[in-house]
Amino acid sequence: MQALYFSWLRERVGTGSEQIDPGPATTVAELIRELSLREERYAAAFADISAVRVAVDQKMVDLDHPLKGVREIGFFPPMTGG
Amino acid sequence: MQALYFSWLRERVGTGSEQIDPGPATTVAELIRELSLREERYAAAFADISAVRVAVDQKMVDLDHPLKGVREIGFFPPMTGG
């Protein structure tokens, strides 16, 4: 699965884009927990989960969204466009 | 006193601008009655008083506004700018 990171999530993870293995995770929330346990940089990025927004295949989703069939997952803080 | 007429009031009175003598009228409402008695063209212009707006020396006023000291009085229908 392709993971994309934007804004300060990108800075904390240390890359804008990478292939990730979701392991046993079946939802977005489980994937975030899984990654946070694996490496400190993910734990730092996802420390305040209330500040994390997620898009799955380029559509905004909730944290309980399933990962089955997902090709791309994007992590970013609340948007500040306009 | 200089009287100005706009839009269909101008058309009914037959002129855009004229000198008028207010006679015994002391308020805008009295002036309208006075003119309407004098000539049919004023009676036609002022027939529906709810559709007449008045400016005295280029400021919008109510019908009971006094005429004392007034140099210019404008009569027109509700505005349709913008």
Added chain:
Amino acid sequence: MTVSVQTQDFDIAAEMDALTSANRDIGAVVSFTGLVREMTEAGAIQTMELEHYPGMTVAALTEIADQACARWPLQGVRIIHRYGPLHPGDRIVLVLTASRHRQAAFEAAEFLMDYLKTRAPFWKREAGAHGSAWVDAREDDDKATARWS
């Protein structure tokens, strides 16, 4: 705060640049442009003639702009209103508001347009193959103006 009453057309980009170029504390500019519509309830029109009260118009627009500046934290206001004969598609009026944030700019522009519609001494006459007639004031416009008081 500048107000113009004129027969000639206006250039919205130039007006916006003039309003904003000297001020780097503007975050939001809202514009309203009014255009002559071809189709009316009476049929297609060929011309719209705008009459105004020359001695009063600029003062009335200035007063409306002053009211907006008193109610919202604006960095700039520009009003241009045309008069004379216009044709379908022509621009009639431009309102520009500039502010730090968007809410003040939006609200002030709506306020200015509501007041222009009912308090600026202009009268429209539309003419087409079906004849010509003065445009009636819309009750909706009075209601829109009343919401600000």
Added chain:
Amino acid sequence: MTVSVQTQDFDIAAEMDALTSANRDIGAVVSFTGLVREMTEAGAIQTMELEHYPGMTVAALTEIADQACARWPLQGVRIIHRYGPLHPGDRIVLVLTASRHRQAAFEAAEFLMDYLKTRAPFWKREAGAHGSAWVDAREDDDKATARWS
């Protein structure tokens, strides 16, 4: 209904002409232009860097524009959002709405801006002599978006 995400500046007069020139049933055009402000709470900034999510941005803006078209009787919508490095006074975003009457054009433009602020995948980073920082989302913007639902 056209949406662009680009680094280059835009010409508001040309965009407005493109939106209105083929349609004589438009009576009202509202524009919103967002500009980079120099002064922030942290101090004067020299640059604002706008990052976006390339695969998602155009789709997100298109969905927002579609929603506006479903809610209001619009004759046209145009959205341009820039990304990359910008400087104080630079234009960031343009929203244009065209309609028969002014209320729909105003409301739709406000709706579009509220949604752009909270639903379009852009992130701003401001940099000045004091350092640089990502711009925090404003609670006010969430509230402004919530009023439409």
